[in-house]
Amino acid sequence: MYSNSTTQKTEANRIKHKKNRLKMLKKPSFEIVVIIFVLLFSIPIYLIIINTFKTHDRILKAPLSLPDFSVGFQNIVEAFQRMDIVKSYLVTFSISAIALVSMIVLSSLAAYAIVRMSGKIFKAAYWVFLSCILMPVQAAFIPLIFILKHFDLYNNIFGISLVYIAILSPFCIFMYSGFIRGIPIELEEAAIMEGCSTLRLFFQIIFPLLKPITATLIIMQFIYIWNDLLLPLVILNGSDYPTVSIGLYKFFGSKGNVDLNLLFGGIALVLLPVVTVFLFLQKYLIKGLASGSIKG
């Protein structure tokens, strides 16, 4: 809000310029070429959507043709009955919720300290976190399993959530610290003068300002956790805690290419929640990034 007066000015200028540009709009053919490119790019997605509503034979014979809707939602319903999807949804949602909430709160706190506190330890912490972004978790597996077993966290929803927090937080801290650097410090100085504690200052003044970047991070990391195959494969027992990816992987494995209609029904079930979340939150994606963190 505070740092945005210049942004607003640029924004106003942009709109003005865009209007000028619109007037002398390059031939509409340019837009058509772009649309054709994007459509080619999204053929796999088109395939998933249309084949969800077709019979096995139709999928084989005419994969690209539009469905005649004779099967209706039968594929999805049947896959629903066979996949134990409700359990998968619950397991994956619980993991995502625990991991995302803790990750957001703890990373933003850490980023705030890194940006605003002076001291060598905070500078060092920044570089350690930065280099953790790229640490391959595969390299940690065997000892990690022993550590998890030691704390009784192996094959446990809290255990896997903690590992997600460990591997995804470094990127969040990196993005948050970029964002917090853009917030003018005067705000906080006034609050400190009035004797506000740093913790209260953070949650009442800073955290609300972080909303856009928080939305961006939630989208990115929710997609990561929802789709991840590796960690559940290693840390969870697939029959106790079948995450969505594991459930689908097994479903594919057991069916092979036999029942294509069922497979596409299953795919639709897996995609539904994550695509819904994405469509609802996507307008924040650019906003969150544009309002700070990548302006350095």
Place this chain on the structure above:
Amino acid sequence: MKFMNGNRKRYLTGIFFIAPISIIIFTFLLLPILQTMYYSFTDWRGVGEYSFIGLKNYINIFNDSSFKYSLLLTIYVGLSIAFLTNVIGLTFALVLDQALKTKNILRTILYLPNVIPIVVAAFVWRYILDYNNGLANKFFSTFSSESIHIPWIDSPDYVVPTIIMISTWQMIGPVMIVYLAALQGVPLDLIEAAKIDGASKVKRFLNVTLPMIAPGITVNILIGLANGIRIFDLPYALTGGGPAGASETLAIKIYRYAFQSTELSYGMAASFIMTLVALVITLLFVSLSRRYERNVM
């Protein structure tokens, strides 16, 4: 004196702020990686006694040609994905930054591949790229008198480019979004000024736009490398590392060492090498692009 006390209190609060996440990252990421390093100098097999054997695991591993192949493959795949996602992502961002009527919906469509689980993407692509009945081969056959059969997934020569292509397709969305956001920070007055000065389109892009979006480049290189070097799900679900180990990336190889063999400490040496590769490449590229940022600002 009072001021000093206040500062000290603030310092302690800061420590209190970074402590929880540091403990979690240390316990569940850094500590196990350090243990991996430690065990890589032993002959540990997961249980029982072990003794130190110095660099023997590392010597063995560099004499193993399949490991060397995986190492080079991983670096190649990582750099290719980082390069391609950035070039294509930036192109799409520049195009969608224009006054197009459909730009919001196009943006959403371009992001969708990233929302799809890799298991699903691998399945759909296997279906499209099938040797006999795949859509891709059928499509190319329509341009030719005879039917074309490209072994996209089934030949060791084609499988790596195929994986790079699918992974790039998957990663375009986030990279493009970061560039779109960065482009919003480029003041158009600057571009107009350059235009009036008679700078060509290419010159305007290289000298005005590119320097302004430099921080976005750093973030995107980080995203591209992170996904490229650690790539596991896609080759695992698409080919299982095949055919004949041609798409066995380091991540898959390490997974195999850890869970499908008894040579644990040998696998840990491989893991540690992978950690070093990831670290060196990342820090190198991040410091390079940071230097570029500083030079142009």
